[in-house]
Amino acid sequence: MILEGKNVIITGTNRGIGRAMLEEFAKNGANIWAHARVGTPEFFEDINSVAEKYHVEIRPLCFELTDYEAMKAAVKTIMSSKIPVDALINNAGITYNALFQMSSIDQLRNQFEVNFISVFIFTQYIVKLMTRQKKGSIVNITSSAAFDGNSGKSVYGATKAAVVAMTDSIAAELGANGIRANCIAPGITETEMLATMPEAVVAEAKATADMRRGGKPSEIAKTAVFLASDLSSYVTGQTIRVDGGIK
């Protein structure tokens, strides 16, 4: 198995792409720190059943991404476990769909706080650990909206472009320390987030994509498995679009 014996952190594993990652990473043999904002009984039950199904260890990591005290406590839990961290998958994020002229400063601040600043701070903590190990792979989830300029995505796209810029700098600064950093840019993916977009826009995007369909969350997750694994040992500072050839 591609990730046999590896230990990874994945954020936002309670639903959508993150939930699919939980499954794909477990299927490929990884032990997982599974992050969710809130530790509900359903979440604990879910991760336990995945752990049992694939015979891997899955430990919950519950904190609000923007609660930096709680984040610090979670990092302490990881540190004191003495379990090495082979890969960090920054998947959790939020979106609003709003036209440029209609985007409020609160939306701007909120999206940048969750999609960029919290990712930045959390990655700083984990990179400290990886630097000590002299090894690690960081996989950040960005979006085709960071590159293509989609209507209604001026804020979301900007937060995701910021993630790409950050990732490239991490790759440049930390490559010599054995740390790789890459992004995945999903296009139209069948998740709850898709419901925030107008139906006509989604239909048009699917109809013009080379593959003529939207992506499944598991298809994004499988590229994350690849980037987390040693199969991508000479790939760093890259963004892989997993978008079915969207135009």
Added chain:
Amino acid sequence: MILSGKTAVITGCLQGIGRATMDVFAQNGANIFACCQYETEEFTNHIKELSKENQVEIIPIYFDLMDDASIKQAAREIQKDKKSIDVLVNIAGMTQDALFQMVTMDQMKTVFQVNYFSQILFSQYIIKPMLRSGSGSVINISSISALDGNPGQLVYASSKGAMIAATKTMSAELAPKGIRVNAVAPGVIDTAMTAIVPPEAMDRLMSKSNIKRVGMPTEVANVIMYLASDLSSFVTGQTIRVDGGIG
């Protein structure tokens, strides 16, 4: 295994990235049509051993990319048992380095024949069975020279740039029919082709590299395997740099 039960056609299997790709594909369960320019005793022994060790079928196919008739003949040989083909990897290529002002018409014609015309011609034949089965994955080898420009590589870079344009167009035409088409752009890989890079140019490249080392052929082969496999089921029309973060 990642490629269990798949049949792949790989060109350029005699050495370098092509050889490594053949090895990695065999180790991961693929049956292979191993294409090379000519037969050597070492190659014959190698594939015999490789096939035995991994219990896969490896059929050598010899032809010259300079010769359109031999390309057609090879394609016919591959198709003679009407086996389904799942993967085509176009690796065989060449370079003739010369400064822009010094490039001759002959050099341009030779390099474009091998790196572009023959690739398209061969792909046209091999894609036929993929169209019949409605699925397949094609991987073309480009180069970071095509994306970044590299002094002395006018012809090589142009031919590899042509392959990126071909990849995108092939994806647009073929992905709706179930065939994904992607490219890989290797950086400085430890092969005979880069052995001719002058030491000062090598130093310049390594100083720009995030990982600060040359890549191994296997590291490119692993990315090709990702693109050949179901791990990349929603990735098409892309060019993935495998360069340790150069530029």
